Amino acid sequence: MKKSLIYIETEYVQDGIDLLETAREIYQDEPYETYALIINSEHTPLINKFDVVLSYSDEQITYFDQIAVSDIISHLHKTYSFDTILIPATHYSRILAPRVAMLLNTGLVADVTKIAHGAKGLELIRPAYSGRIMACIQITGSGPIMLTVRPGIFRYKGQKRLETQVITLHNLTYRRTGMRVIERKEKSIEYDIRESKVLISGGGGVEKYFDTLLPLATLLDAQVSASRAIVDKGLLSRNFQVGQSGKTVSPTLYIALGIYGALQHIEGLHNVDYIISVNTNKEAPICSLSNIVVEGDAYTFIQKMIEKIKKENDNECK
Missing domain, CATH: 3.40.50.620 (HUPs)
Incomplete structure (x- = not known):
């Protein structure tokens, strides 16, 4: 055996x-x-x-x-x-x-x-x-x-x-290195994108207004992630990168905003239930994997989504 x-x-x-x-x-x-x-x-x-x-x-x-x-x-x-x-x-x-x-x-x-x-x-x-x-x-x-x-x-x-x-096990032999931990500091990370059920992910197409993703994510009870293009620009830590050089994620819903979807990014998506892509290029590779493709400007999409969600929330409170 x-x-x-x-x-x-x-x-x-x-x-x-x-x-x-x-x-x-x-x-x-x-x-x-x-x-x-x-x-x-x-x-x-x-x-x-x-x-x-x-x-x-x-x-x-x-x-x-x-x-x-x-x-x-x-x-x-x-x-x-x-x-x-x-x-x-x-x-x-x-x-x-x-x-x-x-x-x-x-x-x-x-x-x-x-x-x-x-x-x-x-x-x-x-x-x-x-x-x-x-x-x-x-x-x-x-x-x-x-x-x-x-x-x-x-x-x-x-x-x-x-x-x-x-x-x-008892009395195992190994080389004694004298290694010891002098100090330990925890990384300041609020969430692990691998555990997220809903991810709002931004790519190069939303570089100029990447900070608008967080308000949308907050309204949807989601987390923000990104493609390598955003991480390489220093807009987000590599802890939140989706892809082969980042993390592999399996959310229920993945909203890809301005992401082209090269091989290294797509390989980071594993058993995702539902993908929504927003892109001015409907031929982008990520679109072929998506359940819904919105052809258009991602910034406009974000603003309209935020406006609609807030309006619905206000109606529920009345």
Whole structure:
């Protein structure tokens, strides 16, 4: 039976759980077992989802100590002989994963966004050249197959409840780095666009009046996001960018204002229920994906929407 190890990052537990869907797409109908590795954190959220939970506590391992964690994963692989090792593509894990690959003398496919099965076997698909093309990597070696997966692409669908075996690990050996956290500051971010149900997203076509998106979003109980063009201009943080070099989102409603919709942006839209595009160019790629296309000036659309919503709200208050 195949074995798949999923590393659970302490601050992004759900992203790790979502990789169960990645494992399912890799193995399909082939029998396999899922193993979760969690360090210095509560393993309760993993129960009934994984076949095996490997839990390790060691106060000398700090959250950012990739060297220690990579040694632990390497040690566990020698014990369990995993066929695949899956890691969420977070900032931390993008440093961790290459270290693990070097220790295991195996390849690493980073930022995977799709799993496919071709004539020659498993294929891992990822963006390349800043998202301008999609690269398909065929797996031919003996493994283990190791990949980082972009958060938000795969969603755990709550398959059958499993009888989870919890194995508490003891006295693991790893290199002592002396790394310690001196100070920690939280980023000032009010929301995660990956969790938003409604997104008002602006592109280059609304650059001059991007600040008008927020009043509309407030009225619709939505959040503001943007394409790369807006982020590159410094009008919004990269935390709110939709696309291959930003985040993958799955809102119920996505309103694209002045967005052309190049490949790198479209790849950031995953399982969106409803898309409304407002663009002076009805041939823009985003329009071909949209349920409704409004051909016209996005600024005018925003103003009319705000006016209409306020008017309806006033009528309800009377």
